[in-house]
Amino acid sequence: MIRRLHVDVRSSCSFLGTVLKYLSLTLFFPTGIALYYRESPVPFLVTLVVTVVVGVGLERLEAEPRLDHREAFLLVALTWFVVPFVGTVPYLVAGTGTVADPVNAFFESMSGFTTTGATVMGSISVETHSRSIMMWRQLTQWLGGMGILVLMVAILSELSVGGTQIIRQEAPGIKVEKLTPRIRETARALWLIYAWFTLAAVVVYYGLHLAGLAPNMTAYNAVAHGLTSLPTGGFSPEGRSVEAFEPIVQWAVMLFMIVAGTNFALYWYAWRGRPERLTENAEFRSYILVMGVIGGLISTLLFLGVGLATVPESVSTIPGSVERSLRHGFFQIIAIVTTTGYASMDFNAWSDTTQVILLFTMFLGGSAGSAAGSIKIIRWYVIQKSMRRELFRLVHPEAVRPVRMGTTGDVIDEETILGIFVFVAVFLTLFVISTVVLLVDAHRTPGLSLSALEAASAVIATLGNVGPGVGVVGPMNSYEPFSDAAKLYMIFLMWIGRLEILSVLVILTPTYWRS
Template identity: 35%
Template sequence: MNFPAVLNIIGQVIKYELLLLIIPFLVAVYYGQGDASAFLYTIIIMIPIYIVLTRIKGKSKDIYMKEGFVTVGLAWIAISFFGALPFVFSGTIPSIIDAFFEASSGFTTTGASILTEIQTLPKGILFWRSFTHWVGGMGFLIFILALMPSFNGSTIHLLKAESPGPTPGKIVPKIRQTAKILYAIYFVLTVIQTILLKFAGMSWYDAIIHALGTAGTGGFSNMNASVASFNNPAVEWIITIFMLLFGVNFVLYFQIIRGNIKAFFKSEELKWYLIAVFGSIVIIAINIIPFNGGNIEQSIRDSAFQVASVVTTTGYATADFNLWPTLSKMILVMLMFMGAMAGSTGGGIKTIRIVIIFKAIRREIDKILHPRRVKSVKIDGNVVNEETISGVFLFIFAYIVISLIAIFIISFDNFDVTTTVTSVIATLSNIGPGLELVGPTGNYAAFSDLSKIVLSFCMLAGRLEIYPMLILFSPSLWKKRY
């Protein structure tokens, strides 16, 4: 295990997080609400730590898959810890465990919160809270790769460990160029949404906050009632559309830029993603018409917004779906598991895995009916190798096991079953709101410190697709490289 190289990269991560903290510091200075010092203290603490770590030199700078996964796991714990300090120093969240939960929720784009009062918080803190979504949405290490020269030729392992989806890869031959393309698309979409929200009636500050939360599919709002507080249908439709756009694989956007529009519309994952989204919108809209007093337009708008928010794991809310009929709530729970597309900023199991699982099951049924027939699982006309299929099933199994263990631990808090189960699903799938106590009008403040630590782990594991966090508990991690 090349620990010097791992620590050196973590030092680089801390350095860039330190630089990013300057932005909310300037926002805090501009509004003058007394929170600027919290960012300044955090920066002062981080400077000597990054200097020490970046000066650690080993015999080799090479990192392999094991180092890549360990680096990503430790780096995300580090950015969440240091990202929590402004909350503590400002007095917004005095408890370090609560602050770590909030920061982890921000960077992993979960949107779960322990805060019960939001609107009265300093604007610098609120900006940092939403800015963590934007930074974490595409991936913090991908962000660093876009800014700095590649660490070495092995950085594909960092990209694989942090990028969502079962088949991450490069858009173009050079990793740094790939990172730049991804963030360029990400930045442009964010700017467009900000401008549209401003034209729809929001202030620039509100527009930026909600565009950051939408882009990262995180869902932190600066309003207690989330997007519902604006009572603006135009704002709701803009955010709905952009939530769905950010839930699409960014590689498909790159194909459009290259003029390969056919590749975009031939994507099998995109097809099933849209079928799931629009099918859910129609069923829920019909189901909640009586709930909305026969108002068809509001039912469609509420349904579209909440489906987009849940399937992309954003977590914004315009209605309390806790009160909706059971059918609608069950559809939303299923969408929580599914999540968005691979290669997007959304969380969940990912649509592509669901498609692969169903095709693999269908193939097994065909084998039973026709033992001599040889049939492959194909996605977009390409054969999916057996290793990938096996990896998908193992991922689902690991997801279920972690969920069950987390549910068991959290059950000691003695909340109702729905709250306990959906709190784990909502954090492991990086959604944020669940049902009952953790519904769209609730929060996670009532959970014990142990439960908050477990849920923080779930958020990090869900964002990094489990393995970079699980590997940290492996005994073989501390053995010599083999």
């Protein structure tokens, strides 16, 4: 074959093969769970064979694969498409519930590996599905979270996608010239931190159970929620999400969500004896400030009662109660800002006002260098600084004044700033178009009545990898009523949103393949 392309497709496929090979190892975990609970291990053994065969086959395509920036783009897009695709096998082989349907299985698997947490399961329970299948569902999020940390810190930031190069300013000081060793080094550091925090979450959740404070936070539940907290995933084996647990568990989950939405590079510095890098960090300070302000606003509205549309018995105890207003206000805002998507109550009982605040909050996103999705705080921080600079420039047209990061004073170069603005513009454009697409599709879907607010929330919940929206896609509901076409479209949104959009769009340009 004559090589006319400027992209080495074989190399990208070969690296993908390696990813699948490593993925196969993780299947021993749900297999073990299945054997422990005397359930069938067949779904996982089939998947194991598939991943090994496909993985080894792809890996052999190229003996010495090279990873230049074009191959990296292709690898990233392929990985987050093929892995979720293979991840459907356990659901399909098990054949229980709504996820026995191929489109539903792909939706659930993509939602897992992208740490979105949107579900098409009609009945979320270990009775309908087995304990091992439900654990596989949580595991996809934990694995996805690992992948995203490396993607953000080591790959996309090197490729300067949508201003992500700003992460390099805060990223571990590992200086490696070539892309492959750099990914390996960074991955090792991040995954260690990720694993330790996961363990901490499991220990705390189960500790509350052992202390008698959380009767239904069993060992199974502790592991399940530990696996979906750190990746800001939000899947829960409980149909009512974290509402199923005691208030003290909800406060503990809030803590781990905040941890999960923070830039992991800052933990790396703290670990190396420089904890002040955390508190001095401009993004971290904005992240805490934003959650404080919006959480306070929602809590106040709940306390006053105007935050609730209806006052059914289940929520009538919130207005006038300081603890309940604060807990539910802050839980939802932390869950949304970190894009985890857990819920401590069904916010479909909220008023239009509080639901709209929630919808707008979904555009914020957690910190860069975490597994959080959506636009992310650092981008808003840079935009806010650019606004101030623009006002200064209007008064002093001749002055040259760079945009700087808060306390460190590092200069952000103009190309990064423009990259950030372009990213936000593309994100919002895709949001607008997709909202119209879902609304138009709903007209031809029997049994689905979709309001403007619901459609908008479904789009930002999937594109921003948040998970639940409002109304029909609320936290205690499911995306099952949508048409197959709409589900495939949202699979696309979860995928492209997770990869910071531009890294996928670039592959669709002719200039990527030519010249």
